[in-house]
Amino acid sequence: MNILDKIVLRKKEEVADVKRLVSIQDLERAEHFKRMPYSFKEFLLAEDRTGIIAEFKRRSPSKGLINGVADVAEVTQDYNNAGASALSVLTDVDFFGGKADDLISARAVNKIPILRKDFMIDEYQILEAKAWGADIILLIASILTPKQINDFGKFAHDLGLNVLLEVHNLEELERSISPNLDAIGVNNRNLGDFTVNIQTSFDLVNRIPNEFLKISESAISDPAVIRELKTAGFNGFLIGENFMKTENPGEAIKEFIEQM
Ligand SMILES: O=P(O)(O)OC[C@@H](O)[C@@H](O)c1c[nH]c2ccccc12
Numbered sequence: 001m002n003i004l005d006k007i008v009l010r011k012k013e014e015v016a017d018v019k020r021l022v023s024i025q026d027l028e029r030a031e032h033f034k035r036m037p038y039s040f041k042e043f044l045l046a047e048d049r050t051g052i053i054a055e056f057k058r059r060s061p062s063k064g065l066i067n068g069v070a071d072v073a074e075v076t077q078d079y080n081n082a083g084a085s086a087l088s089v090l091t092d093v094d095f096f097g098g099k100a101d102d103l104i105s106a107r108a109v110n111k112i113p114i115l116r117k118d119f120m121i122d123e124y125q126i127l128e129a130k131a132w133g134a135d136i137i138l139l140i141a142s143i144l145t146p147k148q149i150n151d152f153g154k155f156a157h158d159l160g161l162n163v164l165l166e167v168h169n170l171e172e173l174e175r176s177i178s179p180n181l182d183a184i185g186v187n188n189r190n191l192g193d194f195t196v197n198i199q200t201s202f203d204l205v206n207r208i209p210n211e212f213l214k215i216s217e218s219a220i221s222d223p224a225v226i227r228e229l230k231t232a233g234f235n236g237f238l239i240g241e242n243f244m245k246t247e248n249p250g251e252a253i254k255e256f257i258e259q260m
Pocket of ligand 1: 055057117118119166187217218219220238239240241242
């Protein structure tokens with residue numbers, strides 16, 4: 001079994017457990033449930049922003065511990081002040097060392113869109129995302145059927161949430177396209193075996209219909225590559241480890257942006 005299969009198996013247990021503890025009514029009563037999410041498109045295309053979606057990630061299955069000391073409120077505010085267009089916060093506990101409270105803390109101090117970065121397999125998690133104050137959810141093509149992608153996308157849109165679909169190859173892209181999506185992300189990392197290749201982004205960009213925001217995800221560590229991705233047609237760049245692995249992620253993003 002590859003790591004992605006393991007994550008999804010564990011995620012099913014986790015969701016079944018939490019559903020018994022927190023009812024849908026509880027989620028709907030949460031403070032943030034009534035707020036209108038920010039528009040991903042508006043922020044990503046804003047002239048005074050960089051297109052960077054800056055991620056808060058403590059650990060990952062591929063790299064192990066990335067940063068054990070960073071404070072989520074501090075780092076996400078630094079990302080925001082440096083010019084990030086949006087934030088991505090890992091909420092997976094077992095494999096990425098995240099938690100709901102990380103997203104809630106980031107929400108409390110930032111007025112830009114926040115992506116709930118997790119493995120969505122159930123509508124219940126979309127309600128959680130809304131309750132915690134997220135603006136964007138992630139749907140990973142390789143772990144969902146086309147029907148699930150369409151249904152989850154519609155469910156999220158009905159709640160006012162933005163939807164980012166993640167693909168890793170042409171087959172996933174072609175089978176997963178749905179009107180209930182806002183952005184399509186090409187993951188340069190193969191989640192099955194962790195190999196990375198930026199070329200994946202260049203190969204797929206022209207296959208993404210222009211009505212969707214185009215995002216390149218993972219393994220970006222060079223400002224010069226951002227310029228190339230922009231020229232190729234990308235609007236957004238999801239960057240985690242490159243900032244998180246440093247002692248001061250807020251300083252790292254500032255220096256990166258100065259070189260863009
Ligand atoms: O840390 P990186 O290489 O800059 O990658 C960020 C982001 O793309 C990566 O964390 C990611 C992409 N898709 C995911 C799905 C689940 C968890 C994590 C991810």
